[in-house]
Amino acid sequence: MPPNSQTSDTKRKTDVTDFHVSSHQPSRQSSQNKRSRLQKAKSQAGDILVDEDVEMDAPVDFQEELMQLEQTTGPVADPSAAWPRPTARVLNTDVDSLVFQQMEIDEEYGADQSFVTARLFGVTEEGNSVACFVTGFSPYFYCPAPQGFAAENIPQVVAQLNQLARRAPGNLGGGKHDPVLSVELCMKESLWGFHGNVKAPFFKITVRHPRMVAPVARIVKDGFHIQSIGQHASAPFESNIEFILRFMVDTGIVGASWVELPAGKYHVRKGTPSTHCQYEVEINYKNIIAHEPEDEWAKTAPLRILSVDIECAGRPGVFPEAEHDPVIQVANIVTVQGSKQPFIRNVFTLDTCAPIPGSQVLSFQDEAELLVKWAEFVRECDPDLIIGYNTTNFDLPYLIDRAQALSAHDFPYLGRMRGVASKVSTSRFSSKAFGTSDSKVINIEGRCQFDVLQAMRRGGFALRSYSLNAVSAKFLGEQKEDVPYSIISDLQKESAETRRRLAVYCLKDAFLPQRLMDKLMFLINNIEMARVTGVPFNYLLTRGQQIRVMCQLFRQTIKQDLVVPVVDSQGDNNQYEGATVIEPKRGFYDVPIATLDFASLYPSIMMAHNLCYTTLLNKATIERLSLVKDVDYTVSPSGDCFVKSGRREGLLPYILKSLLGARKKANANSVYGFTGALNGKLPCLQISSSVTAFGRIMIDQTMHEVEKKYTVENGYAHNAEVIYGDTDSVMVKFGVKTLDEAMDLGKEAAEFVTTKFVNPIKLEFEKVYFPYLLINKKRYAGLYWTRPEKWDKLDTKGLETVRRDNCQLLPLVLDTCLNKLLIDRDVTGAVEYVKSTISDLLQNKIDLSMLVISKQLSKTDYAAKQAHVELAERMRKRDAGSAPQLGDRVPYVIIRGPKNARAYEKAEDPIYVLDNNLPIDTTYYLEHQLTNPLTRIFEPILGDKVGTLFNGAHTRTIHVSAPTSGALSKFMVKTKTCLGCRAPLRKDDKDKAVCKHCAPKLPEIHMRHMDVMREMELRFSRLWTECQRCQGSLHQEVVCNNRDCPIFYMRRKAQKDAEEQAETMERFDYDW
Amino acid sequence: MLADSTAQRVFNRHSGAFRIGHRSYIQQFAKFYSVRLDALKPLVLASAQKKWSSRASCTAKVLNVERSQLTYIAGTVFIESAGKPSTLVTEVRSAESQVLLEDESGRIQLVGKFVDGSVFVSGTVMAALGRETSGGEFEVIDVCYAGMPPQPPRTGNQTRSWHSYLASMSTSEQPVTLEMQALAEYLCGCAGSSETQENVSRIAQVVVAGNLVDMPPAPVGHAEDSKANDRAPMQQLVGQLDEYLADIAASVPLTLMPGKHDPTDLALPQQPVHPSMFPKSLQYSTFRSITNPGWLHVDGISMLGTGGQNIDDIAQYALNDVTKCQMAAKSLSWRHIAPSAPDTLWCYPFTDSDPFILTETPHVYFAGSQDEFEAKIAEGREGQKTVVVMVPDFSKTAEIVLLNLATLQCTTVQFSVGV
Known part of the structure; x- marks a missing residue:
């Protein structure tokens, strides 16, 4: 300790300077007016901040603004004046041509x-x-x-x-x-x-x-x-x-x-x-x-797009039925294609509704009148497209059915043909690419219906959920408040104010589909697609891929005097031999693996070998025309013969060329699918099996060429080895250690092998995986590099990441492990992470939302008992109102049950689990969710030792929560234990927080418990304020029921945990 | 000997203002905002009427505004911004912010030149004059707040007293630094010139304005685990600080207010640090441990202080900021010292009342743990006068603030220790 003399109370600043430490610049409010400056001058204390509300006289610029405002204030225009289209000039048909973009074509x-x-x-x-x-x-x-x-x-x-x-x-x-x-x-x-x-x-x-x-x-x-x-x-x-x-x-x-x-x-x-x-x-x-x-x-x-959303007042526990449940609101957003802001925003409400700034509110006491006026609105604003979210299967059919139930006979005239009523029918749509689904069909003549939900499903996004919530979260970066049905009816009943709340929500939901469509450029892309494939715009959402190929085929045949035979559907698809797979050499590769890809393999095979209906030969023709093999025709590896392009240029190769030219790769690939679809319009197995046969041979040939050329014998540093190949790519280990070398060799090899094939088949070098984890056929992960400086992404194939019947813990753990293994290259870290996650799981420290599994409750009767079906039934018995309905996804977690309980008996509603502290069956999650996928990725690295991930010290501490309800809880007596050592407290200590033994450590023990409390306070505050922000209101209670949102369970848990910890903290509050 | 709690209560009549008592967490935050709006809106409207009634009338609910009519509305300000902490969104999106005014009917966006150039803080209750635009926004030309609450007159004789503030004294590694030692000697009148010692003898109250210790954060999810979260070293450190504080309390009255990093609640209002940590200091009746925020009354002067979190948070998330001292002064006229709670400033979910609403104007308003010293006088329209003081972080500046209770003027004293 230095002597006192070294201390000095230096720098005793004078009062005046101290008060002038802060800036002398006049603050904003004082610069606005003279009076505050005056007061400042009077003041002896230096820098004075005047309470801004002292000012009773308005500042000068305020007066100016006020005058401006008053001048521009005119009569309020009727918002309905914006509805009709611009006036059309009178046509002089002798002089004026009429040019327009057609969006819908039909027949009468x-x-x-x-x-x-x-x-x-x-x-x-x-x-x-x-x-x-x-x-x-x-x-x-x-x-x-x-x-x-x-x-x-x-x-x-x-x-x-x-x-x-x-x-x-x-x-x-x-x-x-x-x-x-x-x-x-x-x-x-x-x-x-x-x-x-x-x-x-x-x-x-x-x-x-x-x-x-x-x-x-x-x-x-x-x-x-x-x-x-x-x-x-x-x-x-x-x-x-x-x-x-x-x-x-x-x-x-x-x-x-x-x-x-x-x-x-x-x-x-x-x-x-x-x-x-x-x-x-x-x-x-x-x-x-x-x-x-x-x-x-x-x-x-300038197409007009109407985006619409309706709200119905359902009865408790029943999905709204048009027979019984009224339409209470219809929100409409109308936008002209290309402009950023809608020009019509309105909402039709049943019963009064308080005003909404920026939106027109049209209130009706009679539901039938509401519907009829809405139909009039549609005809007046005359949209070219009607969009929404699930409008095809819900909103539009509901409106039509409801109008019928109310005998609102003037309603269903929504199309552009006068006197033609819109009707609802059901159709089953089946497509290889898009799956089978039942769908409603509504005729609205002259207007395209574009259901953004269907466009999402067809967009190839592979989402866990296609709810508007999930989709908005994913593409617009915002969670959407999900108001429960039961609350909708309450809000409708209460007052004009609560109906306004509902209307604001309804308008938001009507706007989201438009925003999604803009963000994902659905309209522009689909117009482009309709133009390239030639089919009417509405076919893109209502029909499959085949009709697009068929249409392009007809557009070519007509030019060449070709006629297309009618081939009867041959029933189900038979499997013919598919693409080849080079047996993977499984393992973890810590050297660069170059990937050589055939660009658009199947289309280029068809183009290279002139494979087409028009070039297909049979024996009789070959003999009749005395054609010579390899001169006049090619024999494919599957034994089918096709004339060479010198004799006749195939039609399919021509179509493919134009598609690839227009960069429509997906459509090019569907041409191959068209020839192979036995239940399609024009299947031709000779073509499709020839394509795959060529593909197989080319993969094999590529492997041999690479392994033959890149050898030590030929002067290369290493012998190249093809470790895997699938459909249109081969993975090559050149043996080199650096990315630069691997990329150079990759480029060279691609060019070299390309010379061995017929034009336009082209082998391309695209990327290097480094490191590369090859788990099995079609299952791998690797760090993806296209340039040596920086990796592009972590690429995975076939790993459990998006499947919804897994809990979210699994993809999280897999992603984190792959990040650690491939990006950080930290095997020890990855192993530690897995062990600590398993340890957390067994100690019940994993957030419940991570453990939720969900399955859709569908109509079919299941033969075997299924967890989610059984649970839905149990929930119905508990409370019919909140139980899941048909079509809903049922979220559940697996809880501990009696010994030998079946899996389906152990599924439970996550909220019920939280409320009653039911113990999670953590072993189920370990054994049925984590073990296999984790073993798959760690086995190539750890080999036999992979088992240590799941056994060992980290699995020994198991924490099971004590249920607060149920049979067991009745037998449990709570004794107070020491908050330090958990020993039961003796009589004379029973009001204290700790036992005698721990008393000296009380501050330390208190700090630790306070640390827990701090964490709970933080979680509680963060989660509930985030939900307030998301719902867009501070003064309304959060009622959102969006179970897709991870916060839904977290915030409930945060409440419970904070409540419990606060109770524990009270034990420290005894008299001192 | 333990401190006399009855005497304390008489000494500090606001001691209960920020006490939470029995806690519950089954409620949400909506009620908290509602009680705030209910309490402040009538006051804001009264101010607004005085200011604007000659030109415009009031629209009772924000969503009831009618196009093209000049009017004023009142509600809670909310700043929509992507930069706020989120559990869901980890990457920060565009930093574009919107100012909204909300009441129980809904919210409306505030736009216009005025909005672009003014300071707004989420959670304040405000009135805005303007009119609805065709896009459904509200074009603002002026705003107004409740204004500073009434101020009781000073009582007693303050001619000889000084008041001293400190903040954020310690780090977790080095319990008592040389500067702290020097400070203790100074406060005990054992150092400096005779003039200095004379001044020091007049010190009426020493306040540690937050962050006595800088507790390292506990590992998330493992705070209860004594291995993962070993607090024994902290107990030792706090023990040393207890001795240190006891030494000071032996000479001058000492008040300890917790701050962000002290071992008490994270959320506001922070409750006094647990008495088990200061057995030695507590033997002196001159030692008191209070809440953050907290009220003090020294020689007839009322003082409101915070550990600084409220000011830091306002400054971090405000739209168009000014200095922290100006912010603190403004918050007096908002009649609210922690408007951004609970949105970005964590706090307890109150339901019956909002303790952060100012019901009287203090003579002194201070905030601890600030980067630098700053002081201003805020004046209210009814002659209220408050000294607003930003108390610097002692561990960084080695500075304390001396407040002359008679003149309400501030000085800083810096301690430099030569090696």
């Missing part, structure tokens, strides 16, 4: 089904709506004509066909009109097989009505009499293409494209309008100009 039938008209709905660049009726186009199909058929016999064929058709079941045409309009003889070639480029005679049979195609085709197939030839039966061609596609293919119109009606070639319809569009015009199909969606015509019209 004339009186007596005597003719068909195609209808195009769209918008001009000025934002005016157009309904264009295209006349003169009739459906047709082809069939081979007999050899030697004379054209003068055509009238006889027409008569014969009509005669047979009239006798056919269904009495086509009602007897008034002949079904067959015309038969032409033309020279065509079947798409199927190579015929030496020789055309053959075909009948083109045109019928009156799309529904007449199939029956007449059947007649042709069964055979009919032809003069001087006799009975003629032949396979129909192209009789299975839908009328709208036929029309679009023949007129060259692709989906969502611009069309032009040239001046003088169209006319404006007279008389009572039949649509709600501003222009109603008619044109013959021959005169319509289809603009290729390029350059100037790549633009998008």
